[in-house]
Amino acid sequence: MPETSRIAETDHEPHYAVIFTSKRVDDAGVDYKEAAERMIQLAAEQDGFLGIESVRDSNQVGITVSYWRDVEAVRAWHDVAEHRNIQELGRRLWYTEFAVRVCRVERSYSFIAPCSGGNIE
Secondary structure, eight states: OOOOSSOOOOOSSSEEEEEEEEEEOSOOHHHHHHHHHHHHHHHHTSTTEEEEEEEEOTTSEEEEEEEESSHHHHHHHHHOHHHHHHHHHIIIIIEEEEEEEEEEEOOOOOOOOOOOTTOOO
């Protein structure tokens, strides 16, 4: 998945996190990038979607965490036909390995630094 630029806002408690850890082939090509962007767009359209965070390192290891209101929303996302098709392409073309973990988040909190013109007192 492409690197996202913001930390997801997950003020709905409790909620669920789906952690997708993957090792991508060295050259996944343009199709991978397009599919990853489409999956983010499609997930965002699903009932119960709260947000997503994604990073990938120079060794092609990536972690994507999607956040969901409840376990029913997680199951519904898993069963979306277009998502299942992309999962199969991932197995055949894009990943050498991956793991999926579904976790219940009991508590979360966040911090955002105030804009102060670069000076912190």
